[in-house]
Amino acid sequence: MSMVAKPRVEPAENDITDIDDGEEKVTAGAFWPDIVLRELRLASRIPGRTTTSRLMYVTTEAVAHVTDELQEWQQQQQAEGYSTLADAPTIKPNGEPEIPPRKINGASINIHRYRRAVYAATRALILESARDVDTTNKSDRKADALDTQAEDLWRDVRWAIADIRGAQRIWAELC
Numbered sequence: 001m002s003m004v005a006k007p008r009v010e011p012a013e014n015d016i017t018d019i020d021d022g023e024e025k026v027t028a029g030a031f032w033p034d035i036v037l038r039e040l041r042l043a044s045r046i047p048g049r050t051t052t053s054r055l056m057y058v059t060t061e062a063v064a065h066v067t068d069e070l071q072e073w074q075q076q077q078q079a080e081g082y083s084t085l086a087d088a089p090t091i092k093p094n095g096e097p098e099i100p101p102r103k104i105n106g107a108s109i110n111i112h113r114y115r116r117a118v119y120a121a122t123r124a125l126i127l128e129s130a131r132d133v134d135t136t137n138k139s140d141r142k143a144d145a146l147d148t149q150a151e152d153l154w155r156d157v158r159w160a161i162a163d164i165r166g167a168q169r170i171w172a173e174l175c
Contacts, residue, residue: 017041019048026059028067031074031084033111035059035118043115044123055122058129062121066114069161085110091166110164117160124153 021037037055040046046055067074074085082088086108089097101108127150159169 015042017048019052021052021055024052024056026056026063028063031078032063032067033085033114035063035115040115040119040122044119046123046126050126055126058125059118059122061125062118065121066117066157066161070114070164073165085114091163095166097166113160113164117157117164120153120156120160124150124157127153 017038019041021041024037026035026037037052037059040059041050041055050058077085077088086101088101088108088110089099090101090109092098101110103109104112162169
């Protein structure tokens, strides 16, 4: 007879990371929500071998990329009187704006999608810089796997941005 000990399920607020990022966060102005490194690290499974300062550096670039991609959309929303991403309308599947914005777990879907874009971009940037200089076959296979993961993450970034804009998700590769 065998016995399997199942770990006790803990509430999400009890989650801890293997490194303490303190209260570190990346801010991009009043329109955009702050990106808290602790939350990003937990959601994206970024281990402590990525230091807080490195995570801050990469996350800053991810936020810059996502906000650059959404700059025109942001200006349009602000011109229509929406002062934050949480206030901006979400877009229905038929392309019509939802006012008030649709919420999940008490937060605008736009907030979830913004975080998804930033978290995915951050993880992709970390993976892209993780390639070893080792030239063995094993290292090449690992690098190829990291490349595939990074490509999938960049796709997630594009899709999250398209979802915020209410644009069609298009992914085409021309050969």
